[in-house]
C-alpha cells in the first residue's frame with residue numbers, strides 16, 4: 542500500500558512510525574543490495590543468452606564501461622553558467638542535504654513499503670513503458686528513488702543508456718540493485734545526485750524522460766516540466782505516473798486539503814493537492830495523452846494521472 546509518504550518523518554521533526562502505518566516495513570539501515578549475490582553478471586549474461594542482439598560486453602571489455610559512461614551527455618557545471626541554472630547550486634537550494642539517517646530511512650521505507658502499489662500499477666506501467674525507444678536510446682528518469690521502473694526498461698529498451706536523477710544519495714544503492722536485477726548492464730545505468738529543476742544533462746540529449754510519483758515532491762513543478770522539455774530531443778517522450786488532487790467538492794479532496802500541510806512536513810515535501818495533470822497539459826508539449834485511475838493500494842493518495850507527453 543502506498544502509505545509511506547504520509548507517515549515518513551521530516552528530518553527536522555521526527556515522527557513515530559507505527560506498525561499500522563507500515564504493515565510491511567522493516568528498517569534495514571545496513572542493507573547493501575549491491576553486495577548481495579543476486580544476478581548482477583548473470584543478468585547481463587542471461588540477456589546475452591536469450592538473444593545475440595542483446596549481448597552485453599561489460600564483463601569481458603571493462604574499458605567499454607569507461608567509454609559508455611563518457612558518452613552520457615552529462616552537463617558539467619562551469620563558471621559561465623548562471624548560478625540559478627547550476628545543477629549543484631539548484632540542488633542545494635531546492636533540496637538541501639538531509640541528515641544521513643533520514644535519507645537512509647526514507648530510501649529503506651520506499652523500498653519496503655511500495656510492493657502492493659507497484660503490483661497494482663504494473664499493468665498501466667507495462668503499457669506506458671512499451672513506448673520507450675530501444676537500443677541506442679538515452680533515457681533519463683527524474684526522482685528515480687529505489688528504481689521500481691527499471692525492470693520495465695529491460696524489455697522495452699534493453700540497449701538504452703539510463704540516467705537516474707535523485708537528490709537522495711541513499712537511493713543510489715537501491716536503484717543500482719534494481720538495475721542489476723532487471724537485467725540492465727551496469728555500464729548502461731548511471732545515478733546522478735541532482736534535482737529535476739536543474740537536470741545535469743545537455744539540451745535535446747534524451748529520447749525519453751520518465752517520472753513516477755515525483756511532481757508531487759519537486760519544489761517547482763513548472764520549472765521541472767521546462768527542464769524535461771529542454772533535455773528531450775525533438776519527438777522525444779515524457780512518460781509519467783503522478784498522483785494528483787481529487788475532484789473539487791469530493792470528500793477525498795476535503796481530506797487531502799486538511800492533511801496536505803502535514804504530508805508536506807513529514808513526507809519530504811510531497812503535496813496531496815497539486816493539479817499536476819493540468820500542469821503537464823499546459824507545459825507546452827506538442828501533444829499529451831493523459832488518463833486517470835484510482836488505485837485501491839494508494840488510499841487518499843488518489844487519483845493517479847498517467848500518460849505520455851510528446852515534445
Ligand SMILES: C[S@@+](CC[C@H](N)C(=O)[O-])C[C@H]1O[C@@H](n2cnc3c(N)ncnc32)[C@H](O)[C@@H]1O
Nearest residue numbers: 684685686707708709736737753754758759760
Ligand atoms: C515518492 S518518491 C518516488 C520514487 C520513484 N520515482 C517511485 O516511483 O517509487 C519521490 C522521489 O522524488 C525524489 N525527489 C524529491 N525532490 C526531488 C526533486 N526536486 N527532483 C528530483 N527528485 C526529487 C525523492 O528523493 C524520491 O526519491
